[in-house]
Amino acid sequence: MHRYNAPLKDMKFLRATLHKERTDELDMVLAQAAKFVEQELVPINHLVDQQGCQWQGGRVDLAPALQTAIKRYVQAGWMGVTQPEKWGGQALPASIGAFFGEMVSSGNPAFSMIPALTMSACKAVSGFASDAIQQQYLPKLVAGEWTGTMCMTEAHCGSDLGLITTSAAAIDDTTYAISGTKIFISAGEHQASGNIIHLVLARIKGAPAGVKGLTLFLVPKFLPGSKQINNVACIGIEEKMGIHGNPTCTMAFEGSTGFVIGRANEGIKAMFSMMNEMRLGTSLQGVGLSEVAFQYSYQYAMQRKQGKALGRSESSLDAADALIHHADVRRMLLTQKAFAEGGRALCQYCAQLLDQQEQGGATGKDAEKMLGLLTPIAKAFLTESGLESVKDAIQVHGGHGYIRESGIEQVYRDGRISTLYEGTSGIQALDLLGRKVLGDQAKTLLRFTKEIHVLCMQILLSDTCSAELKALANRLHPFAKEWPALARQVGMKALQDHAEVGAAAYDFLMYSGYVTLGFFWLKMAQTASTLESTEFSAAFLSAKLKVAAFYYDKVLPRTLSHQAAIVAGKEGVLSMAADEWVG
């Protein structure tokens, strides 16, 4: 079976492309992380899928190998690696955390959700909880002794949190009794940590309907110091397509003691600070899907011989050529590579914005806005392209890809969740076009397209850039105008009818994703053609230029069809009458 190689060299290249400074120390941290992933997480990935989780009478047992891996991860100090030193973390920047997150999620997705959710819980607690709660919970969470969950979804509401009915009855000013049932709670119950800290969205009795009446509560499985369970129980786990190693729990709260995080009725704000973090985390999972898909496909295509490749003269002596020589297999491999490396660049850019945002001030505000624009693109586009990559990986394997033994079969099943959780692609698309573009009068979009414009002009006006690079810049440049123009066009129509936004949103998001990756591929091609460094082989650097050229030739033109669909407007989508669907 396939062996995952953490893409450390590409991560190094991205830091050369996007960062000013680099330190050897951070290189070493990443190398250590890669070693942990390759040695501890990858080898158990298939086993954990086979063993799944056991639920019995409220108790959930993880696969033993997964439980051990969590222990080792915590012991090695990886849990709080990006958290502040005052809580016991190592205060690594988000930009390093992003690389780390991608590797963990690539190596073992069922495992990766546990640290990801724990770190999101830290985010909400450190951003919104009282000092007392921070001091009580953060050191334990950062150390990994306790783990965290996010409890939002109920049976009747997923995307629409306004419908939440879990209730909170006041005990005192900050303490409430929480009652209600939450579904789809990843790692809601297990034996791998001493305590489980649930962050629960609930409605204080008498609060307004809708999202404006929601409050975020911290509900621990065990109240600190107590050995008695805080009236919270896992009443079942789901059978699902994949991610079998991670228990998807139905959690019943029955008067559980919960502490307000942030202010009453402002829970959605605190929840969104977690959610944005999780969305960026999911975009890393999308990149990992493309990376793993590429690695599987490449390895298989190198060793599997099948058919003579058209037009390949040097193959005449063999009975069959390796798949890698077949043009259509190359098309799939290059698409995967373009999505993986282009997506990694987008994620790294987002992570840098996160670091800038943390520093506050005007730059921090700008970074926050830009991150707001790019997060739905990264979440939806990189997971959608991740699904395509894995689908194609199975295609490269032919019938063997459908067989469990191939390993890629599991990647396909595990990966399918990525366009669903933390907001479906449709939800991201509405967030992007409705809130982040039209709701902002396209100001942030224009800042981003200005970056595209500047990069293109820099290349086009340069005396030293190659004709190749200029050709790419020439092809990207028109998008700097076309993209905001499309937004404006939808915006004008939407003044008449808001439905235009919904009808255009998905195509607008996909269009945005292709252009955004076009921007990062141009940036990488520029670096590759100008970098003076002995760290990267000539082959590595020339590959960047070739994959960029492939992306511009074969993938970027997909904007054409999305543009046509955006321009077509709502009519085709909305004209069906109720009795026409099933005639």
Add this chain to the structure above:
Amino acid sequence: MHRYNAPLKDMKFLRATLHKERTDELDMVLAQAAKFVEQELVPINHLVDQQGCQWQGGRVDLAPALQTAIKRYVQAGWMGVTQPEKWGGQALPASIGAFFGEMVSSGNPAFSMIPALTMSACKAVSGFASDAIQQQYLPKLVAGEWTGTMCMTEAHCGSDLGLITTSAAAIDDTTYAISGTKIFISAGEHQASGNIIHLVLARIKGAPAGVKGLTLFLVPKFLPGSKQINNVACIGIEEKMGIHGNPTCTMAFEGSTGFVIGRANEGIKAMFSMMNEMRLGTSLQGVGLSEVAFQYSYQYAMQRKQGKALGRSESSLDAADALIHHADVRRMLLTQKAFAEGGRALCQYCAQLLDQQEQGGATGKDAEKMLGLLTPIAKAFLTESGLESVKDAIQVHGGHGYIRESGIEQVYRDGRISTLYEGTSGIQALDLLGRKVLGDQAKTLLRFTKEIHVLCMQILLSDTCSAELKALANRLHPFAKEWPALARQVGMKALQDHAEVGAAAYDFLMYSGYVTLGFFWLKMAQTASTLESTEFSAAFLSAKLKVAAFYYDKVLPRTLSHQAAIVAGKEGVLSMAADEWVG
């Protein structure tokens, strides 16, 4: 869970669109078939997935419910429904068989492969075997007392049959001892029929290398009259992503007695007669995927309330709108519906060609050619679009789509095989562009684009056609020129370098698929706007026009990106050097 409704009304509509005559008798057969599928096959589909198959010491047991269903199917006389009367069949035309096949595959894909393979075996036997063998085997196969398999793939060769090493040693002129191991043999062993008839591709000792040295053999599990197994054993079954109900067997032949079917070293010809049948069968599975995806999505979208739909004024009193009111959900539903109904039309057209081909003569020859052109399009495009439909069905369900209980999770897993078996999409693409278009100097393609041209002109020059219909014809018409022009362009480049064919093939196939469905949607829209019949409600007919308009607005523009990718040529795909893939 979802209840499948066989799309009888749409089938009736297609017969009104594409056929000259119709009989009530055939309507009744289809209604009976639908009843069998809905009552016997659909209810056990999920159970059969859960139970899978058991292999022990060479014996394979199907899920008991599946075994019973096969028995009932045979008893009710469905097995040989399209076979000649002289073998005990009912001699129904292929066009009816196609509707039937779609229903069976939609209702229970694991089941459907057993009759499909048995009928393919009949095809090879009736087309190529001696009279004696026909008389010995066909009545049993047609009655369903015996079932058939197709044994081609070996561990080292799937797409590339030329590498087959299974050998045949002569016993007499037509009898051979077959030795070798075949993998991925669907229903290669089970207890649901009295005998299993394997059609095995093997190489007679001393025969030429490559496909020109392959001969097709009939190898029964039991030689007629004998109770001893014919030295053939199932040595294992695969664990796979889906289709758990159907055992995927590794079959070991150890000097098994086999009878030549057709002539020595011409096995590939006989095999292709089965293969083409299976490819059309797989395209029906693709249509079924889109149909089932639509039905699941529609039912869920009608009952699940989530979020307020943008621009929907009449919803102001509800806390949330049903998903069906959200534009992006409608986009997915309409895409599924467009693929299902457009794909059904294409399949029906192919089935009619099959009926014409059977009748022989010049018309038969023309039909055969056209079928040759359309088969790879139908196989690859309809399964690819089927996968998209099912992916979107999960998207409509949100997180619930990932849960086994939803049912759509199984459809997604089961459906994934469709773009792989009977030739991957890449293989179909090479067959289309290389053999069926360029190898034919585009003659048959030009015959088909002439049909497009004629239909468009008929509408555009008509005094009675609506402006709506004319607008569609106006949009389709340019493709009648553009499609062969693209083929010509690739053909010219291919004169210099055959690799251009491989680099363009997949995009050319997808482009062809979108245009082909555009043609059938125009045809259906024409019928819907002119049909004088009380059999179809006004809502049914107006829906046809609306889905056609949606397809032209939102789906047909995908040709733009495929066209750009075709025109871009091989450079982007083939320039990577060996050391550049992993730098």
